[in-house]
Every structure is written in structure tokens, then in C-alpha cells.
Amino acid sequence: MIDALLGDSGIRKAAAAARPDDDPAATIAQVAWSVLAEPGDGVAGALISQLGAIEALRFGLSGERFELAEKAIQDGRRRWLPRAQPRAIGDALHGAAEVGAQLLLPGDAEWSAAIDDLGDHAPAVLWVRGDPTHLVASSRVSIVGARAATAYGDTVAAELAGDLAATGSIVVSGGAYGIDGSAHRAALGAGGGTIAFLAGGVDRAYPAGHQHLFDRIRESGALVSELPCGAAPTKFRFLSRNRLIAALGAATVVVEAGWRSGSLNTAGHASSLGRPLGAVPGPITSAASAGCHRLMREYDAQCVTNAAEVRELMGIDVEHQGPEQRADPDQTRLLDALSTRTPHPPAEIARSAGLSVERTRALLGTLSLEGRVEQIETGWRRTTA
Known part of the structure; x- marks a missing residue:
């Protein structure tokens, strides 16, 4: 089954499209683990860490013995085998391509070392939409x-x-x-x-x-x-x-x-x-x-x-911190839009300042903590302090 999966022309083509500079077999094996194992599966993580994704896949779906606790391996195989369907791995790659999701693997420039602190419980892959x-x-x-x-x-x-x-x-x-x-x-x-x-x-x-x-x-x-x-x-x-x-x-x-x-x-x-x-x-x-x-x-x-x-x-x-981090021109715009006498609701302040309502609320909270604005029953106003 493993050889059939790694050699499937359609899946290899999808893997090559997702990771054109990588060995398609390695990509397929990593994706397969994201399908087979539930998030945080430490047994799968230990196998991948010690054997690499391809060999871990071969061993994980076989009956061979391994130095890890035999019961843990057998329990893992009972979890993984029901999901060991080539179509599921192909669907994962095709589904990502359809929505423009990027496949990240450990070692990529965009893969955070902070994730690796999870050790054997780190993910085999990450799927990303966006930046x-x-x-x-x-x-x-x-x-x-x-x-x-x-x-x-x-x-x-x-x-x-x-x-x-x-x-x-x-x-x-x-x-x-x-x-x-x-x-x-x-x-x-x-x-x-x-x-x-x-x-x-x-x-x-x-x-x-x-x-x-x-x-x-x-x-x-x-x-x-x-x-x-x-x-x-x-x-x-x-x-x-x-x-x-x-x-x-x-x-x-x-x-x-x-x-x-x-x-x-x-x-x-x-x-x-x-x-x-x-x-x-x-x-x-x-x-x-x-x-x-x-x-x-x-x-x-x-x-x-x-x-x-x-x-x-x-x-x-x-x-x-540099002055460009401390200085916030949006605060100046918001303060200019406020009166010291007449309170206004956030939506009205946002329109006057040319800011989003979410940004306005965030700034009002910050400026309130600094004592530069205050909230009363009918809205917000600038303090005279």
C-alpha cells in the first residue's frame, strides 16, 4: 500500500505542485501523517523524529517491531490503519490547491522554531492560508x-x-x-x-x-x-x-x-x-x-x-523601543476628533478621525488607561489633564 501511495502519479503530481523543489515522496509522506494521526499524536511524532517521514510511514503501517514501547506502537497502528487510504492523501493535496493553502514543513523558512518546542507532539505539517x-x-x-x-x-x-x-x-x-x-x-x-x-x-x-x-x-x-x-x-x-x-x-x-x-x-x-x-x-x-x-x-x-x-x-x-514604535499618528487623529466638553460614541469618533471602529475602540481603551480620555454614559471625550 505504501509503495502504491508513494508511486501514485496523480498524488505525486499534486505533491510536486505543492512543493516543486522537494522530493514528491517526502512531501506525500508528511501529508500522509497529517491525515493518519490526530493532532499531538506523540507516537507518530516519535517515529517521524527517529525514522523520517517516509520510513516512519512504512513502519507505522507494517507489523514490524520497534524499540519504542510495543503497546504504544500497536495502539498507534490501530489508530492509523483505518485512515490509510491513498485517496485521503490525494484529497488533502487537491483540497489545499483549490483554496490556495500553502503547505509548510519543518525546516521551511516560515516554520517557526517555537513550534518545534512541542517535541514529539509538534505537527508534521502546517496548512496556511494568508501570509x-x-x-x-x-x-x-x-x-x-x-x-x-x-x-x-x-x-x-x-x-x-x-x-x-x-x-x-x-x-x-x-x-x-x-x-x-x-x-x-x-x-x-x-x-x-x-x-x-x-x-x-x-x-x-x-x-x-x-x-x-x-x-x-x-x-x-x-x-x-x-x-x-x-x-x-x-x-x-x-x-x-x-x-x-x-x-x-x-x-x-x-x-x-x-x-x-x-x-x-x-x-x-x-x-x-x-x-x-x-x-x-x-x-x-x-x-x-x-x-x-x-x-x-x-x-x-x-x-x-x-x-x-x-x-x-x-x-x-x-x-x-524606537520612536517609530512609541509614536502613533492614529492617536493624534483620534484626539483631534474628540471634544473636551461633548462626548461622542465610538462610531462617530471613527468617522471623524478616519479610522475603523475597531481601531478607535482599541485606541480609546489605551488612552483611557493613560488618563487622556474618559468614558461617560453618552460616549467618550478628551480629558483636560
Whole structure:
């Protein structure tokens, strides 16, 4: 079966189109593992690490013995063999070509070394729609939180993401409703870059309500998945996807999370990888912030309340950032559009300043923390201080 797969002319042609400078057999083997193994399969990862993708494929689907624990190998084979269909590997390559998804392999210039910190649990491939260079940007921060976010959580996520993106950091999140979506939108509104790691194929908009957001991310950021096109998101895949979010960020910030939120899973991965972990405090009476308080109390997460504290968490020396990073002409435009007497809603301010509403909200949050603007019941105004 392996020889038939590696020698299939149609699949080899698709592999050559996806990776014209590589050996088609090696490309096919890497793609095959993305089809056969579920995300984070450490047994598959160990085989690939020790044997290379082609030989790991031959061995993994055979009955040979190996020095790894025999039970682990046999269990792995029972997982992989039902998916060992040449058509599935061909569909993965053809599906990516149809939507313009790029195939990234370990060692590529756009493959982040941060992903390799996952060891045997690192992905065999990554499928990317958008700009893959975002994965190797010099400054990346992961911002995650509850799907059922409160207005407070959405506002804080937008403030943090917008400020960080405006000063050059790539915002990494999971594309979900709530905090993830707020972080992505604010990064885009600030004219910055953002990466959404998906729990299904990059050709599937999940949640469907984020189709427009994903289109925007694809245009000026990157949609990324380790699963081939056509793969459906599952609960396990969402949890496994979280390790990639945690690995890619120089730090992970949990904005809002309940006591058992999936965001705590991302925080756990960040902690195990040695990544700095931050949490945003909320009202002590809010169940939506109970997970953040738990992270600070039990997992040594740092309390963060603004973008400057997130940069400190990331190890960025704010005092020595260049003037082009500190100066933000959008702030000047927004302040010019504000009155010290008459408050205005964000949409009206955005029109006057010539900015997007998302960017305006992010800047208002930042300027509010600095005491330069204030919000009252009917809108925002500039302070006289």
C-alpha cells in the first residue's frame, strides 16, 4: 500500500505542485501523517523524529517491531490503519490547491522554531492560508479567553490586542467567538497582523459566523491548521489546537475565563513550555473571571492590566523601543476628533478621525488607561489633564 501511495502519479503530481523543489515522496509522506494521526499524536511524532517521514510511514503501517514501547506502537497502528487510504492523501493535496493553502514543513523558512518546542507532539505539517511569514515574526503574543465573553472581557481584549498589534506584535488566537474574535478584530483594526489557529481544515469557517473575520485574516494575516482541508473540528481538536497557540506566542495572556474554561488548557500548555503566562483580573463576583483569578493564585500567572505589562511579560524593553514604535499618528487623529466638553460614541469618533471602529475602540481603551480620555454614559471625550 505504501509503495502504491508513494508511486501514485496523480498524488505525486499534486505533491510536486505543492512543493516543486522537494522530493514528491517526502512531501506525500508528511501529508500522509497529517491525515493518519490526530493532532499531538506523540507516537507518530516519535517515529517521524527517529525514522523520517517516509520510513516512519512504512513502519507505522507494517507489523514490524520497534524499540519504542510495543503497546504504544500497536495502539498507534490501530489508530492509523483505518485512515490509510491513498485517496485521503490525494484529497488533502487537491483540497489545499483549490483554496490556495500553502503547505509548510519543518525546516521551511516560515516554520517557526517555537513550534518545534512541542517535541514529539509538534505537527508534521502546517496548512496556511494568508501570509506564512507571520509565523516567524519577531514579536508574537497569544491572547485567549472565554467564548461567552462579557462586555468587559471583549473591551479589554480589544484594548490589549489593538495596542500590541499597533506596535508590531502579531496577535495569535483561535478564531472562536468571544475573546478570540475581539483580539483578532482589534489587531486587524490597528493595521497589524494576526494568526488564527483552527481546529479544522483551513477551508472551513468554524464558527460559521466568523466567515467574514476569517476572510479578513486571510487577507492580512494567516489562517493556520495542522489538519488537512476538509477536516472537521472536534472537541479534542480544539483542545489539541491550543498547544500550537501557546507554543507560538512569546507569552500567553488569558483575558477572561471561567473556572473550567478551555482557555485554561492553553495556559497549561504555555506553562509546560516555559512561556510567560499572564491573566487579566476581573470583578471577584464574576464567574467569567474565576479562571483568571485561579491562574494567578495557583499557577503563578502574572497580573496584566494593559499592553505595557504584556510587553514586559514578553521581555520587550519598552524604554528602548524606537520612536517609530512609541509614536502613533492614529492617536493624534483620534484626539483631534474628540471634544473636551461633548462626548461622542465610538462610531462617530471613527468617522471623524478616519479610522475603523475597531481601531478607535482599541485606541480609546489605551488612552483611557493613560488618563487622556474618559468614558461617560453618552460616549467618550478628551480629558483636560
